[in-house]
Amino acid sequence: MTIDIKDDALSMTERRNLANKKLGFKMVWIVIGSLVFAFALVPLYDVLCTITGLNGKTDTSASALKNNKVDSTRWVTVQFTSSVMPGLGWNFYPKQSSIKVRPGQVETVLFEAKNITSQVVAGQAIPSVTPARQRLT
Amino acid sequence: MSTTVAAHHDEHADHPTGMMRWLTTTNHKDIGTMYLTFSLIMFLVGGSMILGIRAELFQPGLQLMKPDFFNQLIGVHALIMIFAALMPAATGFANWMLPLQIGAPDMALPRLNNWGFWLLPPSAILLTLPFTLALFGIGDGALATGWTFYPPLSVQGGIGVDFAIFAVHLLGISSVLGSINIIVTLFNMRAPGMTLMKMPMFAWGWLITAFLLIATIPVLAGAVTMLLTDRHFGTHFFDAAGGGDPILFQHLFWFFGHPEVYILLLPVWGFIPQILQTFSRKPMYGYKAQVYSFWAIGALSVVVWAHHFFTAGLPVPALLYFMYSTMAISLPLAVLFFCWIKTMWRGSMSFETPMLFTVGWIILFGIGGLTGLVLADVAADAQYHNSYFVVAHFHYTLFAGGIMGIMAGVYYWLPKMTGHMYNEKLGKLHFWLTAISFNLTFIPQFFLGLAGMPRRIPDYALQFAEFNMISSIAAFVLGLSQLIFVYNIISTVRGGKKATDQVWEGAEGLEWTLPSPPPYHSFTEQPVVK
Ligand code: HEM
Numbered sequence: 001m002t003i004d005i006k007d008d009a010l011s012m013t014e015r016r017n018l019a020n021k022k023l024g025f026k027m028v029w030i031v032i033g034s035l036v037f038a039f040a041l042v043p044l045y046d047v048l049c050t051i052t053g054l055n056g057k058t059d060t061s062a063s064a065l066k067n068n069k070v071d072s073t074r075w076v077t078v079q080f081t082s083s084v085m086p087g088l089g090w091n092f093y094p095k096q097s098s099i100k101v102r103p104g105q106v107e108t109v110l111f112e113a114k115n116i117t118s119q120v121v122a123g124q125a126i127p128s129v130t131p132a133r134q135r136l137t
Numbered sequence: 138m139s140t141t142v143a144a145h146h147d148e149h150a151d152h153p154t155g156m157m158r159w160l161t162t163t164n165h166k167d168i169g170t171m172y173l174t175f176s177l178i179m180f181l182v183g184g185s186m187i188l189g190i191r192a193e194l195f196q197p198g199l200q201l202m203k204p205d206f207f208n209q210l211i212g213v214h215a216l217i218m219i220f221a222a223l224m225p226a227a228t229g230f231a232n233w234m235l236p237l238q239i240g241a242p243d244m245a246l247p248r249l250n251n252w253g254f255w256l257l258p259p260s261a262i263l264l265t266l267p268f269t270l271a272l273f274g275i276g277d278g279a280l281a282t283g284w285t286f287y288p289p290l291s292v293q294g295g296i297g298v299d300f301a302i303f304a305v306h307l308l309g310i311s312s313v314l315g316s317i318n319i320i321v322t323l324f325n326m327r328a329p330g331m332t333l334m335k336m337p338m339f340a341w342g343w344l345i346t347a348f349l350l351i352a353t354i355p356v357l358a359g360a361v362t363m364l365l366t367d368r369h370f371g372t373h374f375f376d377a378a379g380g381g382d383p384i385l386f387q388h389l390f391w392f393f394g395h396p397e398v399y400i401l402l403l404p405v406w407g408f409i410p411q412i413l414q415t416f417s418r419k420p421m422y423g424y425k426a427q428v429y430s431f432w433a434i435g436a437l438s439v440v441v442w443a444h445h446f447f448t449a450g451l452p453v454p455a456l457l458y459f460m461y462s463t464m465a466i467s468l469p470l471a472v473l474f475f476c477w478i479k480t481m482w483r484g485s486m487s488f489e490t491p492m493l494f495t496v497g498w499i500i501l502f503g504i505g506g507l508t509g510l511v512l513a514d515v516a517a518d519a520q521y522h523n524s525y526f527v528v529a530h531f532h533y534t535l536f537a538g539g540i541m542g543i544m545a546g547v548y549y550w551l552p553k554m555t556g557h558m559y560n561e562k563l564g565k566l567h568f569w570l571t572a573i574s575f576n577l578t579f580i581p582q583f584f585l586g587l588a589g590m591p592r593r594i595p596d597y598a599l600q601f602a603e604f605n606m607i608s609s610i611a612a613f614v615l616g617l618s619q620l621i622f623v624y625n626i627i628s629t630v631r632g633g634k635k636a637t638d639q640v641w642e643g644a645e646g647l648e649w650t651l652p653s654p655p656p657y658h659s660f661t662e663q664p665v666v667k
């Protein structure tokens with residue numbers, strides 16, 4: 001049986017208690033909403049960074065810079081390093097520890113990944129660059 | 138009002154007595170008392186922890202403890218002070234005073250209220266248990282990351298982190314329950330004729346706080362839950378090696394963390410103007426302006442969080458946005474300061490202990506706000522971030538702005554709650570000792586920070602020695618002065634000069650129309666407000 005709040009048979013107090021419960025449950029929805037929002041922020045964070053370009057991370061736009069101006073007066077040394085999550089049965093390392101390039105010049109470098117277990121293992125490589133302002137763009 | 142009291146005298150007998158009364162009570166005054174008592178105990182516990190820190194920092198070098206234990210004390214001190222001392226104190230006042238101030242017979246959801254309180258003691262135990270466990274060789278002590286849980290340290294840390302995560306879960310549920318109860322009470326239980334814009338200022342402060350709490354506590358709960366799954370269930374939300382992003386944690390944490398600082402203060406901003414008008418014997422200035430400022434601060438507080446990690450490598454447009462929005466908060470804050478001062482202006486003021494604390498509070502909290510503006514400057518913050526300057530800033534806002542405000546409230550309402558006047562001489566002594574030793578503790582920390590002393594490090598370079606010694610000595614005076622406060626409260630509860638119903642000559646509002654102490658059940662027939 002559902003109780004109608006406007007039911008005249010209910011006393012003032014009973015009516016108020018019901019109204020209180022109703023409003024209380026409405027508030028629970030806000031709580032649930034912000035919990036969902038917290039977890040939604042994880043993908044949203046990446047999406048926002050991609051859309052706005054507000055990101056210190058690497059992206060793929062470097063390869064698009066075909067006719068970029070090369071600054072032939074300076075040399076920049078770029079060093080490479082890698083690490084593997086504990087528990088992932090991979091060897092993963094850059095084939096060159098550093099290269100010297102002219103700013104603006106597009107270069108290709110090689111990394112080697114080797115599965116050292118006897119099973120098929122899927123892994124994911126996450127690139128990153130420091131200092132953060134020196135993006136690959 | 139006395140007729141109401143007489144009519145319901147018989148109900149007084151049907152609540153259980155002894156321990157059962159406190160375990161099962163749904164009475165707002167009982168629950169308020171429990172919150173306040175719990176808060177006072179935890180204030181002393183958290184205070185003793187930080188005296189351990191100040192003892193270690195008394196001299197350069199490592200004398201008393203290992204760095205890891207030092208870190209544990211710092212983190213647990215902050216969590217206890219914020220979640221187990223300051224927040225429960227505000228909730229305690231809400232339980233005690235909101236129904237009285239709005240003419241309601243009780244809180245709207247009494248059973249929820251009881252659960253809300255009884256989640257607190259277990260979480261306090263969870264927070265501190267790892268210290269004891271470590272003595273028996275289980276685990277390596279409490280959380281050692283500072284109260285901010287930053288990964289990667291918190292992903293790698295020992296069982297202390299897990300205990301703290303569960304404690305935060307419980308504390309979060311507790312304050313969400315408390316907030317829902319307060320929102321429903323304020324919306325549904327006001328006396329006939331009391332419109333929202335006629336609510337006492339304390340009710341407004343709490344209404345905004347409660348909404349901020351239910352909107353942001355779940356985000357903290359979510360963030361620490363992700364931390365938990367990163368630690369034990371192989372997810373990589375924050376673990377960079379697995380593709381996660383530690384900076385994401387900082388975003389989530391401070392999305393809660395910044396509103397939290399206003400959550401701690403809005404209730405205080407609520408009753409401070411009430412104290413001011415009582416002891417200035419004239420109505421508060423700018424009621425509407427203050428309410429609108431509360432709204433503005435509540436809204437702004439959820440969009441400025443990244444000022445806590447300006448140095449984490451944010452892009453320049455984001456830095457500029459967070460700098461300007463943070464600075465914008467000082468505008469409504471300035472409106473509040475103006476109203477507080479204008480309330481006192483040309484009033485016939487008297488300086489009983491609550492008023493002393495309130496006036497001291499305005500000045501000291503003002504310093505907290507101004508130094509916040511310094512930190513909000515991105516260029517300056519690069520120098521000050523993670524230094525003792527930040528520590529001094531947030532103690533001016535949280536100890537002065539929070540705790541000293543709460544103390545003003547305690548002295549203001551204690552006669553109403555107990556029916557006895559506290560010892561005025563001791564109250565004043567407590568104020569002066571607290572105000573002076575507080576400044577002597579934290580002013581040196583501003584300069585230490587400016588000179589480059591980093592926070593959360595147990596040892597320091599020799600040039601910092603004198604100021605640390607001053608700060609440590611003053612901190613011990615500050616700590617010991619609080620025993621006067623405790624003594625004064627206990628002896629007021631036990632007895633003392635009888636308080637009148639109005640208690641203070643200039644006091645206005647429904648709570649002052651009831652007897653002191655108010656009967657167990659009050660306002661069972663609601664008063665009508667015109
Ligand atoms: C106009 C007002 C304020 C401004 C502009 C402001 C600004 C800031 C900034 C920029 C920081 C970060 C500093 C850093 O880590 O480098 C900070 C830290 C902090 N502020 Fe404020 N603040 C203000 C008021 C408050 C208030 C009212 C409170 C508390 C009730 C508060 C509590 C804190 C705390 C607890 C921290 C440090 C958190 C931590 O790192 O552990 N602030 N403030």
Ligand SMILES: [Cu+2]
Nearest residue numbers: 395398444445
């Ligand atoms: Cu903040």
